[in-house]
Amino acid sequence: MEREKFECPNCGNEMTVDLKEFVDVTENPEYKTQIMNGQFFLVKCPKCGDETLAEYPVMYMDPSKKLTVYMVPDHDPALLSQLNNLDIPDNEIDEEAVFRVVSSADQLLEKILIADGGRDDRLIELYKAVIIQNIREEWPEVQHEDLLYFLGQGEEYFIAWGIENAKGEQMTINLEDKFYNILKDEYLEALSIPAGKYAEVNEAWLQERVELEG
Ligand SMILES: [Zn+2]
Numbered sequence: 001m002e003r004e005k006f007e008c009p010n011c012g013n014e015m016t017v018d019l020k021e022f023v024d025v026t027e028n029p030e031y032k033t034q035i036m037n038g039q040f041f042l043v044k045c046p047k048c049g050d051e052t053l054a055e056y057p058v059m060y061m062d063p064s065k066k067l068t069v070y071m072v073p074d075h076d077p078a079l080l081s082q083l084n085n086l087d088i089p090d091n092e093i094d095e096e097a098v099f100r101v102v103s104s105a106d107q108l109l110e111k112i113l114i115a116d117g118g119r120d121d122r123l124i125e126l127y128k129a130v131i132i133q134n135i136r137e138e139w140p141e142v143q144h145e146d147l148l149y150f151l152g153q154g155e156e157y158f159i160a161w162g163i164e165n166a167k168g169e170q171m172t173i174n175l176e177d178k179f180y181n182i183l184k185d186e187y188l189e190a191l192s193i194p195a196g197k198y199a200e201v202n203e204a205w206l207q208e209r210v211e212l213e214g
Pocket of ligand 1: 008009010011012013045046047048049050
């Protein structure tokens with residue numbers, strides 16, 4: 001475990017923080033709980049009690065779901081090629097394993113929820129792009145990056161945090177299984193990622209692969 005000095009933005013107290021840079025949530029499920037309830041990246045000052053969000057690079061691993069997400073805030077564009085240049089012997093490559101790079105705790109949480117929901121994040125990004133086209137007239141201000149997949153109490157939906165209509169209602173759109181499966185049948189092949197390689201699956205990634213009718 002790495003230790004790093006951190007200055008409290010409230011009182012200036014200097015404290016030492018233990019960084020959990022490699023997290024295996026099959027072994028330590030409490031870390032997954034902390035990421036999901038927002039506690040994981042909170043640093044509490046022992047002097048004044050102030051809590052600060054401190055996002056640092058974390059390799060999130062869930063072997064039970066074959067999911068690895070490397071979260072690196074403000075990362076170098078070369079990060080992906082650095083990760084993918086590592087040679088893995090062919091016989092150790094698991095075709096089903098998913099390797100992703102994200103740049104924030106929100107994105108990490110979304111990838112975790114997508115895996116929990118049994119969905120494929122490539123199709124979820126495609127689904128978002130279709131939603132954006134369909135709601136353009138009613139919700140012109142909603143951008144692709146505002147939409148997040150959410151899973152709660154067995155319900156799956158897309159939500160645009162902080163965006164409300166005139167009645168003060170939060171924009172939420174239910175995920176329809178039938179439509180998801182149509183996308184899967186028609187597009188999954190075009191969205192393939194080489195086995196064992198990391199990808200940063202987001203709006204930009206999608207636009208390089210699929211052209212949607214405007
Ligand atoms: Zn403090």
